[in-house]
Amino acid sequence: MSRFSRRKLITTGxxxxxxxxxxxxxARLAQKYGxxxxxxxxxxxxxxxxxxxxxxxxxxxxxxxxxRPSQISKRxxxxxxxxxxxxxxxxxxxxxxxxxxxxxxxxxxxxxFSIPQLxxxxxxxxxxxxxxxxxxxxxxxxxxxxxxxxxxxxxxxxHAKYVVYFSIDSNWWDSIDMADALHPQTFLTYGMNGGDxxxxxxxxxxLRVPRQLGYKSVKFINHLTLTDDIxxxxxxxGSASPEGGYAWxxxx
Amino acid sequence: MARTESAxxxxxxxxxxxxxxxxxxxxxxxxxxxxRVTHWITTLCFFALLITGAEIVASHPRFYWGETGNVLxxxxxxxxxxxxxxxxxTGYGYVLPDQNGWSRYLHxxxxxxxxxxxxxxxxxxxxxxxxxxxxxxxxPDRSLRGFAAAIAxxxxxxxxxxxxxxxxxxxxxxxxxxxxxVLFPLVIWTGLAMSPSxxxxxxxxxxxxxxxxxxxxxxxxxxxxxxxxxLVHVGMVFLAGFWSRTRAMISGRAATPPGN
Numbered sequence: 118m119s120r121f122s123r124r125k126l127i128t129t130g131x132x133x134x135x136x137x138x139x140x141x142x143x144a145r146l147a148q149k150y151g152x153x154x155x156x157x158x159x160x161x162x163x164x165x166x167x168x169x170x171x172x173x174x175x176x177x178x179x180x181x182x183x184x185r186p187s188q189i190s191k192r193x194x195x196x197x198x199x200x201x202x203x204x205x206x207x208x209x210x211x212x213x214x215x216x217x218x219x220x221x222x223x224x225x226x227x228x229x230f231s232i233p234q235l236x237x238x239x240x241x242x243x244x245x246x247x248x249x250x251x252x253x254x255x256x257x258x259x260x261x262x263x264x265x266x267x268x269x270x271x272x273x274x275x276h277a278k279y280v281v282y283f284s285i286d287s288n289w290w291d292s293i294d295m296a297d298a299l300h301p302q303t304f305l306t307y308g309m310n311g312g313d314x315x316x317x318x319x320x321x322x323x324l325r326v327p328r329q330l331g332y333k334s335v336k337f338i339n340h341l342t343l344t345d346d347i348x349x350x351x352x353x354x355g356s357a358s359p360e361g362g363y364a365w366x367x368x369x
Numbered sequence: 370m371a372r373t374e375s376a377x378x379x380x381x382x383x384x385x386x387x388x389x390x391x392x393x394x395x396x397x398x399x400x401x402x403x404x405r406v407t408h409w410i411t412t413l414c415f416f417a418l419l420i421t422g423a424e425i426v427a428s429h430p431r432f433y434w435g436e437t438g439n440v441l442x443x444x445x446x447x448x449x450x451x452x453x454x455x456x457x458x459t460g461y462g463y464v465l466p467d468q469n470g471w472s473r474y475l476h477x478x479x480x481x482x483x484x485x486x487x488x489x490x491x492x493x494x495x496x497x498x499x500x501x502x503x504x505x506x507x508x509p510d511r512s513l514r515g516f517a518a519a520i521a522x523x524x525x526x527x528x529x530x531x532x533x534x535x536x537x538x539x540x541x542x543x544x545x546x547x548x549x550x551v552l553f554p555l556v557i558w559t560g561l562a563m564s565p566s567x568x569x570x571x572x573x574x575x576x577x578x579x580x581x582x583x584x585x586x587x588x589x590x591x592x593x594x595x596x597x598x599x600l601v602h603v604g605m606v607f608l609a610g611f612w613s614r615t616r617a618m619i620s621g622r623a624a625t626p627p628g629n
Contacts, residue, residue: 161471164478172566179570184436194439197456246437248565250469251454252429252585253439328566362470368566369477 151278151294155347155355156365169366176368177296181327184244189310190255193247195317198336205285205337213321218305222281222342225272232307232321238262238270243302245327247334250367257318259325260308265299268343277343281350282324285337291356292347292365293326293333302327305338330367332358398621399535404499407490408618414483415599421472421479422592428453428469432589436580445586480560487553503537504546510539529609534623541605548598552591559588 147153152170156162201209208216213232221227241263248254264280280298283290297303306325307314314320319336326333347355355365400408430448431438438444440457451461453468494500510519519539523529529538537545561567562575562584578584606614617623 161474161478164474164481167481168477172564172570175570176566179566181565181569182572182575188436190437190439190442192441194441246565246581248563248581249429250425250473251456252425253431254437254581255439256437328569330565362474364470364474369561369564 154364154366155292155353156359161364165364165366168364168369172366172368173294173296176328179328181243181245181302184246184256186244186258188256189244189258193255193257193309193318194253195315196249196331198317199286199288201337202286208285208321209316216321216339218322218339218341220267220271220341220343222344223274223277224268224343225274226270228271230267235262235267235305235307235322238266241304242308243304243325243327245302245325247327247331249331250363258310259304259306259327260311260314261304261306261325263301264303264305264324265301267305268298273343276345278345279343279347279355281342281344281347282335282338283340283342284335285339289335289337289357290351291333291335291358292350293329297326297328300326300328328368330369332363333367399617399623400621401497401499402621403490403493403497405618405621407486410486411483411490414479414486415595417475417479418483419592419596421476424453424468424472425476426589427451427465428467429457430459431457432586433582434579434586435582438582480557484557487549491549504542504549506539506542507536534609534613534617544598544601548595552595552598556588556591556595559584559591563588 144153147166147170152166152173154165154169157166216232217229218231218235219227219229239262240260242258242260244256244258246254246256268280277295279292279294281290281292293303302325304325306319306323307321309315309318309320314323319334322338323334323336324338344350347353351357352360354360358367359365426448427450430450430452431440431444432446432448433442434445450459451463451465452459453465455464491500494504506516506519509515516539523538523540558574559578561571562578563581568575568581575581575584578587613623
């Protein structure tokens, strides 16, 4: 058995106090620099905060790996999608001519864009991987407008902290922080492998966030909102995913 | 065979104080408090990682090599279990309930705790001499002949003499070193190499492994190696005396005083 000498007791006490104070300071700093995820409450909050804070610190400017054209998967797997609402089917019948992306919230010029209008922004393409949290993956070429170009056009107000994005399927919405929103590889994606984006892969419009797992790249996007108060949306956990038991931050 | 340096302290303590009223067990500690605490935190985290890892695998019990893989591509191998996703053809007529949400949360939280615990253990092992005295081969085993003799002496499932309860033998030390310095780093590396965000900052970590699916497959095999270690480890504890060895890892007390 270890014997407790007075010296040991004092040093242990000091170390514990320093440790507790250190944790307090760390929590303050994390809050100040936006390193605390919206779903930080609950028993898994510690792990989630460590995941998000550590990865955010090392990945502010890092680029998702891009691949050679020869590495594009021959058959890009279209994951199962729930039955789509009638509103989607009506738009699909007209070739998505009336599909609109509405952008509002903390912006100077709220706006609504059709797919052709989005195509008039500088078009970019990237050959990146879609990785599902289940373990499977594929590589495709994604074509779209970098989100930051579109955000520049509507004028993001400086205190905006998150971009919240909604699918036409109302059960499906998510959000990203400004580091991801302004990231050069975050695309409003309307094309894939040289053609239009197939419905199975999220067409006509999918937000691609290639540094996070596939479920962050929400399909059938028709609405973006900029906000500084993520608690106002849904149950306040930042996305529909934590409401279904999945982490808001999906960088790992 | 008693340990040289570190066994000397409890040996002296038991020799000097046995005449007094202080009981031997109260003075000598088989495992330091830090070793005991980190051992059980690691045990808890390991089981959490194992169970959640199995749950995550069940959502896609197919493994691939290279960068990509999915139900449209040929797997390296499949695990013949039902899946928690209808997308995966398993041959079973049913789909398991989805457990990935909490499994992923708990997997990463346990990983953080076990990594921080492991770092504390390694740092203290360096500074207290635990690494030099208890884990690196003992002095007589450091020559080629001594090494071979020690391996030969510990081959076969013989119950070790009680005197050995106060130190680790050579195969045991090698197994622990392998787990601490090879398997744990590998399982962390292959795990991080699956993270799209982590590899965006450190792409070589996945490129060196041959791709993201290779990293996943390797993560699976390293985990299997860790499970194999666990089985042998617990088997050896049973062989050596389950209650006395387990008690030594909980309270620090050994069945017999050192040197007997």
